[in-house]
Amino acid sequence: MSATFDVIINEMVNGAITTIFNLLKVLIPLMIIVEILMVYKIIEKVATKLEGFGKIMGMSKNAVFPLLVAVFMGVTYGAGTIIEINKRTPLSRKDMALVAVFMYLCHGIIETGFLFYVAGANVLVVTLGRLFFALIVTMIAARLPYFKNMEN
Amino acid sequence: MNIFITALKDGTIKGLKTGLMLLKIMLPVYFVVVIIKYSPIMPWLQNFFEPGMGLFRLPGNAIVPIITGVFTDEYGVIAAMRSFDFSMAQITTIAMITLTVHSLPVESAISKKIGLPPVKIALFRIALAIFIGLLVGWLGGIFK
Numbered sequence: 001m002s003a004t005f006d007v008i009i010n011e012m013v014n015g016a017i018t019t020i021f022n023l024l025k026v027l028i029p030l031m032i033i034v035e036i037l038m039v040y041k042i043i044e045k046v047a048t049k050l051e052g053f054g055k056i057m058g059m060s061k062n063a064v065f066p067l068l069v070a071v072f073m074g075v076t077y078g079a080g081t082i083i084e085i086n087k088r089t090p091l092s093r094k095d096m097a098l099v100a101v102f103m104y105l106c107h108g109i110i111e112t113g114f115l116f117y118v119a120g121a122n123v124l125v126v127t128l129g130r131l132f133f134a135l136i137v138t139m140i141a142a143r144l145p146y147f148k149n150m151e152n
Numbered sequence: 153m154n155i156f157i158t159a160l161k162d163g164t165i166k167g168l169k170t171g172l173m174l175l176k177i178m179l180p181v182y183f184v185v186v187i188i189k190y191s192p193i194m195p196w197l198q199n200f201f202e203p204g205m206g207l208f209r210l211p212g213n214a215i216v217p218i219i220t221g222v223f224t225d226e227y228g229v230i231a232a233m234r235s236f237d238f239s240m241a242q243i244t245t246i247a248m249i250t251l252t253v254h255s256l257p258v259e260s261a262i263s264k265k266i267g268l269p270p271v272k273i274a275l276f277r278i279a280l281a282i283f284i285g286l287l288v289g290w291l292g293g294i295f296k
Contacts, residue, residue, distance in 0.1 A: 004190060012186050016179055023178075027171045030191070034162030039159045076178075079262045080170045088265075100268050104277055105252055112226050112251055119230045121238055121247040125288065130251060133284060 023076065030069070034084055035038055050107075057102065057135070058142025063095035067102055071131070075149035099143045101141035106134035177261045185223050185257050194219060208245055208289035214238065221250035223257065241292030248288045252280035 030090070037043045047054075047061040054064040066085055070078020082099070085091065113127040141147050164294035188194065197219050202212040229250045233243065256277070262271035 008186055008248055012183050015182060015186065016198055019178060019182065020175060022177060024167070024171045027174075028167030031167035031170060031264060032160055033161035033164065035159040036156070050267060053243055060244050074264060075259050079266050080174065082266050083170060083173075096266075097267060100263065100273060101276070104263075104273055105280060115226055115230060116243070116247040116251070119247070120238075120243045122240060122244040125244050126247045126251060130248065130290075137280065 025078055026077060027071065030073070031080070031084065034069075034081055038088075055073045057098060058147065059095050059098050060092065062089055063091055064098050066091075067099050069098070070103040070107045071134075072108070072110055073112065075103060078103050078107065092151070094147060097147055097150060098138055098142055102134045102138040105137060106130045174262065174265075177265055178258050181257045181261045182256070188223055189220070189228075194223075208285040209293050210242055210245055210289065211236075214242065214246055217246055218250055221254045223255075225255045225258075226250065229254070245285060245289045245292055249281045249285040251264075252284055253277040 034043075037046075043065050049065050050064045050068075051061040054061055054067075059067070062085065066078050066081040067082045078099075081094075082091065109127050109130065113123060116126045117123040183222050201219065202215045205212050205214050209216070213236050216236070217229045220232040222231035229246070233246065238246065254273075256274050260274055263273050264270045
C-alpha cells in the first residue's frame with residue numbers, strides 16, 4: 001500500500017511542476033502578444049476581417065479572437081484571453097455561450113492533432129473533422145431559441 | 153516604442169497573474185483526479201461501461217483510455233492506449249470521443265471561473281461525444 005502511496009505523491013508532485021511550467025511558459029508570451037495586439041488595435045482589425053465567420057456562428061466580432069486562441073492553443077489559454085477581454089469590453093452572455101459550445105468541442109487542435117497523429121489516429125479526422133463538427137454544432141446552436149433568447 | 157515596452161511589461165504581469173489564478177483552480181482539482189485515477193472508482197466505471205463499447209464499433213477494453221481521458225487529459229488517453237492494440241479506425245474513434253470529452257474536472261473548474269455553467273457544459277460534451285463516437289465509429293466501419 002505504501003508503494004501505491006508513493007506513486008500517487010510522486011505523480012502529484014511531478015504533474016504539478018509540469019503543469020506550472022507548461023502553463024506559464026505559454027501564458028506569459030500569450031498575454032504579451034494579446035497586450036501588443038490590443039494596444040496597436042490589431043485584434044480589432046483581425047476581428048473585423050473574421051466578422052463574417054463569427055456571424056454565421058451568431059457571434060459578435062469581439063468573441064472571435066478568444067475563440068481562435070482556444071481552438072488553436074487550448075481551453076486554458078482561451079479562458080485566460082476571455083478573462084482579459086472581459087475586463088475591457090465584456091462579451092455578451094450569448095457570445096460567451098456560443099464560444100463555449102465551439103471551444104469545448106474543439107480546442108488545442110495543433111497539440112492534440114499532433115499527439116493523436118503520432119498515436120495512430122487519422123489526422124484529418126482529428127483536426128479538420130473536429131473543426132467542421134464544432135462549426136456545424138455552433139451554427140445550429142446559434143439558431144436555437146435557447147441561445148437566441150440570451151440577447152434580451 | 154514606449155507603448156511597446158509598457159505592453160511587454162503589462163503582458164508579463166498579466167500572464168503571471170492569470171497563470172497563478174488558473175493554477176489555484178487547476179492544481180487542487182488535479183490532485184483529486186490523481187487520487188481518483190488510483191482509486192477503485194476507475195475499475196468500477198470501466199466494468200460498468202464496457203458492454204456499451206460495441207455501439208461505437210470498439211472492443212470492450214477501449215473503455216480504459218476513454219474513462220482515463222474523461223478524468224485526466226489527452227496524454228492520459230495516449231498512455232492508456234499504449235497497453236492495447238487498436239486499429240487506426242478504432243484509435244480515430246477513441247480520439248474523437250476523448251477529444252470532445254476530456255479533463256472534465258479541471259476544465260469544468262475553469263469554465264466556472266469564466267462564468268459558464270460547468271454541469272451544463274459537461275453534460276453537453278458527454279452527449280456530443282457519444283454522438284460523434286457513434287458517427288465516427290459508423291464511418292470507420294464503412295470505409296475500412
